[in-house]
Amino acid sequence: MFCCTVNNLNSEKLRKLENFFELNGSLITYQEVTASNESGLFTLKIFSEVSLDPIIIFLIEECFAVKSAITKTPKKNWLKTSNVNFSPVKINKFIVTSSFFANSIKQNRFSLTIDASLAFGTGHHYSTKFCLELIQELKKRKNNPLTVIDVGCGTGILAIAIAKLFSSRIIAVDNDIHAVEMAKRNIVVNKVSQYVKVYKSTGLIGNHLNSRAKYDLVVANILYNPIKSMMRSIIENLSNGGSLILSGLNLKQTKHLKEISKQFRLKVINEKKEANWGALLLKKI
Ligand SMILES: C[S@@+](CC[C@H](N)C(=O)[O-])C[C@H]1O[C@@H](n2cnc3c(N)ncnc32)[C@H](O)[C@@H]1O
Known part of the structure; x- marks a missing residue:
């Protein structure tokens, strides 16, 4: 498994890169976005089963004016990983949790138990x-x-x-x-x-x-x-x-x-x- 990390993205660049990978979905197995509270900038990690083509990396860096780093990571169970990583979120009355956390939350008509895996x-x-x-x-x-x-x-x-x-x-x-x-x-x-x-x-x-x-x-x-x-x-x-x-x-x-x-x-x-x-x-x- 390969991981391409792009740091220090503002929301506009993040959106454009996400769009790019959405249009080229076959390149990626899983993607992860984390935000830094201090800088307000984002880090995007793209995981791929196949080694990302250096020409594609070059084009991404040139077009989006970003620097990326490619690392090798062990293969993961993405469903399990996304369940664990995704913390409960409250949106007015709704509470969204992954099935991993669902048992720790009192269920009612506003509880949504959602596993994401590769879906958004x-x-x-x-x-x-x-x-x-x-x-x-x-x-x-x-x-x-x-x-x-x-x-x-x-x-x-x-x-x-x-x-x-x-x-x-x-x-x-x-x-x-x-x-x-x-x-x-x-x-x-x-x-x-x-x-x-x-x-x-x-x-x-x-x-x-x-x-x-x-x-x-x-x-x-x-x-x-x-x-x-x-x-x-x-x-x-x-x-x-x-x-x-x-x-x-x-x-x-x-x-x-x-x-x-x-x-x-x-x-x-x-x-x-x-x-x-x-x-x-x-x-x-
Ligand atoms: C931003 S996600 C929204 C997922 C969910 N509805 C939510 O609100 O979180 C957009 C979804 O639309 C799907 N999608 C994009 N274009 C579409 C189209 N023309 N017809 C049907 N689905 C489409 C994508 O595969 C993706 O799952």
Whole structure:
């Protein structure tokens, strides 16, 4: 196993490097981000089964103006490692823990037991945290969606949270098979199988997903470009008065989506911003 460590990244460079590795997923087995409280900078560790090509390393260093260090590390059980490493996190009423810590926490309808392995979505990242906050905002507004789609479900964290809060009928999709498998496991562990069905899909493609105006809530914590390209199909599948949560955006992208929301008959209901990350709660009018 090889580990490529890049230190001293600001949030913008971290985001760009994460995007790069997301687009070149075959290069990596696992990635780890740690933040330094003192400097506010991040360290990104990319683990790979194969030795990373020196040309790729050179290009990364040149393009992102960073220095990296490659080391050899023993092979690990990544599921076990990510369970152990991931500490419980509280997001308003929700408490997210890995199954490793779940027994040490009193379980209630706000407890989410989430194992991540190679999938994204533990609640530690701003984009997920914002979605969990906005889902609770809907509850506060007594806006209870009956039908929901979670586009880019990752670990299934958002679908599970929605099932626990609203008992809605939820479809969760992801285009990554690891995420689909992890989401299915987490759904069983959280005892919400009667509410959530998971499919492998890119966006809302497939007859069982796309039948015009059937969702009261669409949640999409994916990147800006996929969100933009599927905006029309999202709106077509959103019921009148339905809610849309968009996340995984930087502040500039959030602003742009806000600006174009009117042309999609969407009204901004709430907005989250922190550390160059943004998310929107919109309503179809
Ligand atoms: C940022 S993660 C979000 C995971 C989880 N929903 C959360 O909020 O933590 C984005 C997920 O979207 C998936 N994804 C990206 N583009 C997609 C697309 N066009 N269709 C379906 N899934 C997609 C990725 O595989 C990844 O699991």
